[in-house]
Amino acid sequence: MTAPDPTAAPPTNPSPAAPEAETGRDRVRIFDTTLRDGEQSPGASMNLGEKLEIARALAGLGVDVIEAGFPIASVGDFEAVRAIAAEVAGSTVCGLARCNDRDIDRAWEAVQFAQKPRIHVFLATSPIHREHKLRMSREQVVERAVAGVRRAVALCKDVEFSPEDAARTEPEFLREVIRAVIDAGATTVNIPDTVGYLMPGQYAAMIADLIANVPNIGRAVVSTHCHDDLGLAVANSLAGVQAGARQVECTINGIGERAGNAALEEVVMALRTRHDYFGVDTTIKTERLYPVSRMLSSITGLAVQRNKAIVGRNAFAHESGIHQDGMLKNRSTYEIMRPEDVGVPQTDLVLGKHSGRHALRDRVVEMGYTLSDEQVEVVFNDFKALADKKKEIYDEDLAVLIEKHLGDAVPASWQLLSLHTTAGTSVLPTATVSIKRPDGEIVQDAAIGDGPVDAIFKAVERVTGVHANLHEFVVRSVSQGKDAQGEVTLELEVESGEASFRGRAASTDIIEASALAYLNAVNAISARKDRTDVREVVGRPGAGL
Numbered sequence: 078m079t080a081p082d083p084t085a086a087p088p089t090n091p092s093p094a095a096p097e098a099e100t101g102r103d104r105v106r107i108f109d110t111t112l113r114d115g116e117q118s119p120g121a122s123m124n125l126g127e128k129l130e131i132a133r134a135l136a137g138l139g140v141d142v143i144e145a146g147f148p149i150a151s152v153g154d155f156e157a158v159r160a161i162a163a164e165v166a167g168s169t170v171c172g173l174a175r176c177n178d179r180d181i182d183r184a185w186e187a188v189q190f191a192q193k194p195r196i197h198v199f200l201a202t203s204p205i206h207r208e209h210k211l212r213m214s215r216e217q218v219v220e221r222a223v224a225g226v227r228r229a230v231a232l233c234k235d236v237e238f239s240p241e242d243a244a245r246t247e248p249e250f251l252r253e254v255i256r257a258v259i260d261a262g263a264t265t266v267n268i269p270d271t272v273g274y275l276m277p278g279q280y281a282a283m284i285a286d287l288i289a290n291v292p293n294i295g296r297a298v299v300s301t302h303c304h305d306d307l308g309l310a311v312a313n314s315l316a317g318v319q320a321g322a323r324q325v326e327c328t329i330n331g332i333g334e335r336a337g338n339a340a341l342e343e344v345v346m347a348l349r350t351r352h353d354y355f356g357v358d359t360t361i362k363t364e365r366l367y368p369v370s371r372m373l374s375s376i377t378g379l380a381v382q383r384n385k386a387i388v389g390r391n392a393f394a395h396e397s398g399i400h401q402d403g404m405l406k407n408r409s410t411y412e413i414m415r416p417e418d419v420g421v422p423q424t425d426l427v428l429g430k431h432s433g434r435h436a437l438r439d440r441v442v443e444m445g446y447t448l449s450d451e452q453v454e455v456v457f458n459d460f461k462a463l464a465d466k467k468k469e470i471y472d473e474d475l476a477v478l479i480e481k482h483l484g485d486a487v488p489a490s491w492q493l494l495s496l497h498t499t500a501g502t503s504v505l506p507t508a509t510v511s512i513k514r515p516d517g518e519i520v521q522d523a524a525i526g527d528g529p530v531d532a533i534f535k536a537v538e539r540v541t542g543v544h545a546n547l548h549e550f551v552v553r554s555v556s557q558g559k560d561a562q563g564e565v566t567l568e569l570e571v572e573s574g575e576a577s578f579r580g581r582a583a584s585t586d587i588i589e590a591s592a593l594a595y596l597n598a599v600n601a602i603s604a605r606k607d608r609t610d611v612r613e614v615v616g617r618p619g620a621g622l
């Protein structure tokens with residue numbers, strides 16, 4: 078019996094306006110939406126400094142387009158998109174807008190100073206969305222989509238249109254919308270499987286149908302945008318490429334609404350590893366995939382599952398004796414990619430007590446961060462303090478130190494000065510805290526609780542007068558070893574769940590980390606500049622026009 082030929086299915090119908098015309102090669106554009114669709118996932122919200130750092134890392138990774146946010150959603154979103162557009166070079170910087178003048182003008186205001194700006198306009202087209210969300214007829218949807226694209230084109234020459242929930246749209250109506258928006262000037266048409274409903278064959282058929290039957294399709298790049306509700310986002314995106322799409326929308330680590338979006342690292346490595354099958358290239362520097370994945374996970378606190386393809390801790394670990402034996406004889410027995418191709422470090426032990434500034438700076442750059450000299454100095458001081466407490470400083474430890482100083486961290490209006498707890502099997506857990514108030518006065522108080530952490534939270538509540546429900550509390554070991562730092566991430570909900578605020582802190586003492594994380598969230602509540610409130614007023618994608 079002969080083995081099936083894995084190269085038997087060649088790519089079909091590349092989208093005629095695909096960028097091979099520019100490069101001479103059949104290239105797939107990578108559109109990263111970590112900072113927009115990804116940031117919409119619970120627990121993934123980032124501050125301006127964190128977003129800028131991720132955007133720089135994405136540009137360094139070589140993504141074609143960075144969707145930096147949804148500028149109308151909040152002042153914070155707007156400012157982040159504007160800052161990224163002003164600073165980040167190399168990649169196109171894109172802002173999302175619903176199909177109305179206010180959204181589009183605001184998106185343009187945010188991206189206009191980018192080296193390569195793009196406006197991404199979307200409007201739902203499926204009968205479910207038309208009837209229940211938009212309450213619009215087919216004619217009204219086409220009219221609105223065309224008007225939106227025209228307005229965007231008048232401002233920006235690079236305009237993308239997305240028919241939201243394209244996957245559940247009647248095929249003939251989808252063709253009509255796509256034709257109309259290309260006539261109106263859209264240069265990219267993105268075809269979202271918004272609810273992750275389609276099977277790969279169906280998604281490929283939808284793309285192939287548009288390429289074959291929309292007469293002006295050659296004037297636009299066809300793009301995929303797949304969600305992972307059935308675990309098929311990457312498979313569907315790749316099926317779309319096979320059917321001729323030449324842009325893939327994806328996120329680092331696959332973060333995104335609900336089950337997430339297609340994982341960038343998986344799409345890119347599938348295209349590269351199976352070049353024989355797909356016959357297309359991307360411009361991604363694959364050896365930056367692992368550092369960027371780590372950076373995002375560390376900034377958001379969203380852990381990457383151990384067995385996650387490409388960037389999971391176990392992705393290149395060979396445990397069984399038979400596999401190890403095969404690997405020693407020839408790596409290709411059990412390895413289709415080399416860890417170094419995706420930037421997995423050979424060892425992540427980096428620095429110790431005697432390491433100097435230069436070693437620290439080199440490591441910071443290697444990890445993908447861009448720090449000023451002043452920031453390096455502050456991180457170096459923290460590093461020295463940490464190195465007194467623990468012998469070996471790993472990348473993860475360093476990441477925690479760096480992220481404390483990224484951009485517009487929440488001002489520490491309430492500051493923990495000291496902390497004392499008692500706990501054990503036969504004592505009532507108590508906590509005494511000494512806290513500096515925003516007006517400079519130092520206040521002390523004590524409380525009892527179910528355990529020392531509960532007692533601390535109650536004592537902090539008494540001092541600050543901020544009452545909130547603890548919605549989530551996670552402790553994780555930042556690196557390895559018994560002396561590892563513990564990082565606490567928690568979420569406080571105020572006003573009956575209407576607004577939630579994240580707090581995060583790390584220390585070699587997890588009780589201290591808990592107190593600092595709680596105060597960090599209390600400070601965010603006090604600052605009240607969290608975007609949640611604004612989002613509630615304006616809405617998110619999916620909230621209609």
Ligand code: KIV
Nearest residue numbers: 199239241269271618
């Ligand atoms: O999933 C979706 O439909 C979207 C659009 C806004 C492109 O994210």
Ligand code: ZN
Nearest residue numbers: 114269271302
């Ligand atoms: Zn989406």
